[in-house]
Amino acid sequence: MLIRLKKRGMTASSPILVLLILILSITLFNGYLLTKSLKNSIYQDAFLVNKLGQIRGSIQRYAKLKLNNISADFVKEQIENDFNIINQFVKQNYIPDAKKPHFLYLLKKVKHDWDELKKEKSKESILITSENCWSEANNLTNYAEQVSEYKKNKLLKKVTYITLATAFLILLIIFFVYFMIKKGLEKEKIIDPLTKLYNRRHFIDNFNYFIDLYERYKRPFSIIFLDIDNFKQINDTYGHQKGDEILINLSKHIMHELRNTDLAFRYGGEEIVIILPETELYEAYQIAERLRESIKNKIKIKSKPVTVSMGVGTYDGEGMFSFIERVDEAVYEAKRKGKDRVIISK
Known part of the structure; x- marks a missing residue:
């Protein structure tokens, strides 16, 4: 069935487009936050791994100094400070919950061996304990690298999803913009630019459709022909701009008064034709009378x-042009009888 948009203005597509742009904006913002989070994570993880590597290296230096009977207090202090920094990392939840238990377990082993190393006096004990401590520190450093890779992959996966979602939304928006432009161009072909009613071409298309329904299923339909009284005089007295204003206001009023199923068209000049689907003659006459009275008021x-002045008729199978001529003649009869009236076509 031919489509009619009774109330014009923002189309149904417009709020959908606004919603899509809003979702895209939120998605892009989330993508920005994730990218920023990824950069911070890479920096923090590199710092953590580097700090653990320093602890590992400092343990070796501490052991060498002790074995050579050289003071290692400054190295000891550095290792203690580095452990404090690692503790702060753990407290600030830089380690994912899934990886934290094993990380803490390895950290505890390094600290235990470090505490033992500080107590050792003999060269043999220092050598054995330092090797154990270095080995545990190495395990912890390697695990921290694995945790870093785990976090990076997890964030990269989210960034990938965001990127795909963004690409999808952009394509969707492009589709909707194309759809709306196409719809707008199609609408321009069937809409009268002044009154925003359907144009004569669209009237012919719709008329043929309703004739087809009548011939196939005997579905009744009526039409109202409407002509503004003294319109030439209005233009001559008040100017064509005022005449256009009357046409626009009249068209808006007609659109407001008609039923959702009715179709209004600018037939030409000040003539407007209305198709009333599924409407017999008596009901069409009542609709026309109500419309005439409301326009006057x-x-x-x-x-x-x-x-x-109006002419009303119900299609009886005589063909489009004969029917239009019959109803149009009723309009002229209404004019001859004094205007401001509805005449049923014979």
């Missing part, structure tokens, strides 16, 4: 009512 020019 609502549409004014310099406080004077604007009136219309």
